[in-house]
Amino acid sequence: MLRYLSKLFQPREALWLAPYLCxxxxxxxxxxxxxxxxxxxxSRTVKGSDGVSVQVAQPLRxxxxxxxxxxxxxxxxxxxxxxxxxxxxxxxRKWFANGMxxxxxxxxxxxxxxxxxxxxxxxxxxxxxxxxxxxxDPSVYLGCGSPVIQMRSVGLPxxxxxxxxxxxxxxxxxxxxxxxxxxxxxxxGPLFIPLRVxxxxxxxxxxxxxxxxxxxxxxxxxxxxxxxxxxxxRPRVLMVGEYKGDFPRAGVIDVTAERKIPGDDAERVxxxxxxxxxxxxxxxxxxxxxxxxxxxxxxxxxxxxVYKWAHGGIxxxxxxxxxxxxxxxxxxLQPKVRQLLRxxxxxxxxxxxxxxxxxxxxxVNENSSSMGTERFTRYDQTTSxxxxxx
Amino acid sequence: xxxxxxxxPAISQAKTENAWTxxxxxxxxxxxxxxxxxxxxxxxxIGAYPMSFAQAARIVMHLAWPGPLPLNPPWTVKEITVxxxxxxxxxxxxxxxxxxxxxxxxxxxxxxxxPLVGPDIVGVSSGxxxxxxxxxxxxxxxAGIIGLxxxxxxxxxxxxxxxxxxxxxxxxxxxxxxxxxxxxxxxLALIDLIKHLANDAQLPSMVFWLLGTFVGADARKVAMIxxxxxxxxxxxxxxxxxxxxxxxxxxxxxxxxxxVGVLRWVILALVSLIVASQVAVSGMVGWVGLVVPxxxxxxxxxxxxxxxxxxxxxxxxxxxxxxxxxxxxxxxxIPVGVLTALIGTPVVCFLLWKSQGKGWGRE
Numbered sequence: 001m002l003r004y005l006s007k008l009f010q011p012r013e014a015l016w017l018a019p020y021l022c023x024x025x026x027x028x029x030x031x032x033x034x035x036x037x038x039x040x041x042x043s044r045t046v047k048g049s050d051g052v053s054v055q056v057a058q059p060l061r062x063x064x065x066x067x068x069x070x071x072x073x074x075x076x077x078x079x080x081x082x083x084x085x086x087x088x089x090x091x092x093r094k095w096f097a098n099g100m101x102x103x104x105x106x107x108x109x110x111x112x113x114x115x116x117x118x119x120x121x122x123x124x125x126x127x128x129x130x131x132x133x134x135x136x137d138p139s140v141y142l143g144c145g146s147p148v149i150q151m152r153s154v155g156l157p158x159x160x161x162x163x164x165x166x167x168x169x170x171x172x173x174x175x176x177x178x179x180x181x182x183x184x185x186x187x188x189g190p191l192f193i194p195l196r197v198x199x200x201x202x203x204x205x206x207x208x209x210x211x212x213x214x215x216x217x218x219x220x221x222x223x224x225x226x227x228x229x230x231x232x233x234r235p236r237v238l239m240v241g242e243y244k245g246d247f248p249r250a251g252v253i254d255v256t257a258e259r260k261i262p263g264d265d266a267e268r269v270x271x272x273x274x275x276x277x278x279x280x281x282x283x284x285x286x287x288x289x290x291x292x293x294x295x296x297x298x299x300x301x302x303x304x305x306v307y308k309w310a311h312g313g314i315x316x317x318x319x320x321x322x323x324x325x326x327x328x329x330x331x332x333l334q335p336k337v338r339q340l341l342r343x344x345x346x347x348x349x350x351x352x353x354x355x356x357x358x359x360x361x362x363x364v365n366e367n368s369s370s371m372g373t374e375r376f377t378r379y380d381q382t383t384s385x386x387x388x389x390x
Numbered sequence: 391x392x393x394x395x396x397x398x399p400a401i402s403q404a405k406t407e408n409a410w411t412x413x414x415x416x417x418x419x420x421x422x423x424x425x426x427x428x429x430x431x432x433x434x435x436i437g438a439y440p441m442s443f444a445q446a447a448r449i450v451m452h453l454a455w456p457g458p459l460p461l462n463p464p465w466t467v468k469e470i471t472v473x474x475x476x477x478x479x480x481x482x483x484x485x486x487x488x489x490x491x492x493x494x495x496x497x498x499x500x501x502x503x504x505p506l507v508g509p510d511i512v513g514v515s516s517g518x519x520x521x522x523x524x525x526x527x528x529x530x531x532x533a534g535i536i537g538l539x540x541x542x543x544x545x546x547x548x549x550x551x552x553x554x555x556x557x558x559x560x561x562x563x564x565x566x567x568x569x570x571x572x573x574x575x576x577x578l579a580l581i582d583l584i585k586h587l588a589n590d591a592q593l594p595s596m597v598f599w600l601l602g603t604f605v606g607a608d609a610r611k612v613a614m615i616x617x618x619x620x621x622x623x624x625x626x627x628x629x630x631x632x633x634x635x636x637x638x639x640x641x642x643x644x645x646x647x648x649x650v651g652v653l654r655w656v657i658l659a660l661v662s663l664i665v666a667s668q669v670a671v672s673g674m675v676g677w678v679g680l681v682v683p684x685x686x687x688x689x690x691x692x693x694x695x696x697x698x699x700x701x702x703x704x705x706x707x708x709x710x711x712x713x714x715x716x717x718x719x720x721x722x723x724i725p726v727g728v729l730t731a732l733i734g735t736p737v738v739c740f741l742l743w744k745s746q747g748k749g750w751g752r753e
Contacts, residue, residue: 016699017627019423020620022454023489023706026430027482027616029453030609035470116438131438131476134468154471 037155046200048160049193057139064133066143072101077198081105086136087114100313104349161197218318235328241280250325266294280309287369304371308363335375422703433481436718439472449473480607484713485706487672490619490664492705495679500633500694508680509665512570516577517546518669523584540666549573602675602727611671618667622660633694675727677734684741
């Protein structure tokens with residue numbers, strides 16, 4: 001042993017060990033305490049949808065998104081694109097380009113600096129993506145998931161608004177409305193969390209109430225027209241994909257309590273044999289679903305009642321709930337979805353949706369082969385409007 | 391007779407090379423060592439957040455130097471956050487993985503006296519990967535992943551040598567390699583079975599991990615690979631003289647006083663430990679353990695005293711370089727295991743062609 005050691009520490013032999021020692025020393029450097037961002041001298045406390053309060057530096061220097069970024073909900077809630085200093089990576093930009101907010105706020109889509117186009121990374125790696133928002137100096141970051149935990153661990157002000165974590169938290173829960181069982185895993189469960197958080201974040205908490213009232217009025221109107229309690233038949237609905245809709249309000253029954261049903265689980269779908277099937281996903285195609293030989297025994301396929309789920313931008317809002325209710329109960333509801341969408345966007349954003357844009361939001365082309373979707377087409381709507389005006 | 395031998399051009403070339411290695415051999419570790427350290431600091435400059443080489447070097451020096459950090463540091467909190475939390479763990483993970491695989495491949499090739507051997511050829515990588523995915527299937531903590539990966543690696547190694555022994559081939563390296571191929575295929579089938587059993591939440595991470603990636607590196611993962619690699623590597627370094635004996639053949643090694651049986655199993659256990667820790671944190675990074683020892687041999691010759699550390703440093707440079715390539719040039723998270731296979735295969739083919747098959751077969 002001593003002989004080994006004496007050989008080991010000969011100058012020439014020890015030279016070999018130097019780089020290894022250096023690497024070991026650098027690795028030991030990781031054991032040092034994590035750096036920590038100081039609390040701003042002037043700040044305002046904003047409580048996020050996860051209940052964590054964040055000190056937002058004042059005056060507000062800007063808002064940056066931590067990955068993954070979903071700016072649509074923020075823009076809908078706040079109408080404040082000018083506060084954004086960073087939105088996301090190029091893949092997020094492509095996603096945003098398909099949404100309603102990219103039509104209302106095209107400047108957000110066009111502004112390269114908001115999307116970090118030069119530093120494009122087609123990655124789902126949150127650790128690498130965190131670097132990009134760090135390059136900016138906002139007062140607060142909006143985010144969700146694992147990047148939030150990591151960014152908070154070093155003291156960065158990261159606010160979870162809920163709206164940035166996907167559409168499923170956009171459930172509209174007006175006072176007195178029953179809470180569907182699937183949403184019980186959000187323990188706070190108060191009214192319109194993302195809307196309130198976003199409004200509070202930009203320093204205008206009063207913005208939330210009119211919007212909540214407007215949404216609830218639309219829902220009340222739908223309930224009055226539909227009269228769900230008097231419905232003799234409630235179609236049994238299956239959602240294939242990640243999220244579920246506001247089924248009780250639309251007068252339909254969810255055949256499964258599970259949050260996610262994989263589309264290729266043909267046998268389970270056969271056992272459930274729902275009356276209607278909604279497919280959720282970017283490339284979902286009702287036509288392909290109905291043409292699949294494995295699905296031919298399904299009642300929904302025989303009746304051609306398979307639909308692509310409404311666009312994420314409207315799916316969980318009054319227009320989306322009405323769209324679902326109109327498909328399920330066409331005998332009770334007048335076709336108003338196109339009008340409702342157009343009016344809401346005009347009144348809220350001063351923007352008039354084109355007929356093509358409404359078609360995209362309602363997936364009119366994709367659902368054209370499905371039963372009962374004629375009422376959402378331009379021709380039918382126009383005829384109906386003419387008929388009602390007469 | 392002596393004159394005839396001296397006149398042989400191959401022998402005279404070997405003598406010249408040996409003399410060169412003896413005289414200039416000290417420069418290679420110095421250059422490689424400096425190269426690895428420069429590569430580490432340079433890798434810290436790659437990423438979305440702008441960072442100069444000097445600033446990265448300053449931060450690393452302060453982090454590595456024992457003692458408290460300065461009260462008024464010449465860097466911003468964002469800069470040290472980017473280096474300490476985001477980039478350095480990944481850079482170190484890639485460096486240590488390459489270092490460990492380089493050393494392991496060289497030790498295995500020396501042990502079996504066959505340049506075709508690598509951790510993935512004798513089944514140890516597949517065995518370790520099987521242990522890792524099994525731990526992921528059971529939702530075990532990180533220590534459980536490394537523990538099961540190590541057990542899987544050792545089990546695969548034992549199966550390989552057991553099979554070779556059963557076929558009465560003893561230490562015949564070609565039979566050992568064949569046995570390794572069979573064992574590796576068996577463990578790969580087991581991995582496929584586990585992937586089939588995994589649920590929707592486990593499967594994507596399992597598949598991505600198996601491809602070999604440094605995504606999601608953090609200090610914990612660095613510790614998981616650093617301790618086995620640096621400790622196991624240090625122990626292998628102390629055995630590098632013995633590896634020279636083993637490469638002469640069992641009979642000669644025994645005659646020269648080496649306890650061949652014990653030595654072989656000690657080296658195999660150390661190699662398994664290093665490979666298992668690498669597989670546990672970054673998945674299967676193949677071909678490095680096969681290619682790097684050849685390149686190292688070209689630089690410093692077959693003497694394991696220099697070959698082993700050279701292969702480690704070259705492996706570190708190779709894997710770190712590939713990871714930087716994916717991050718800086720391709721700007722996409724292509725799993726590094728895919729790139730090592732894409733690059734490693736043609737390199738081995740080139741080496742096979744260049745050597746005209748000499749030293750690759752039984753003879």
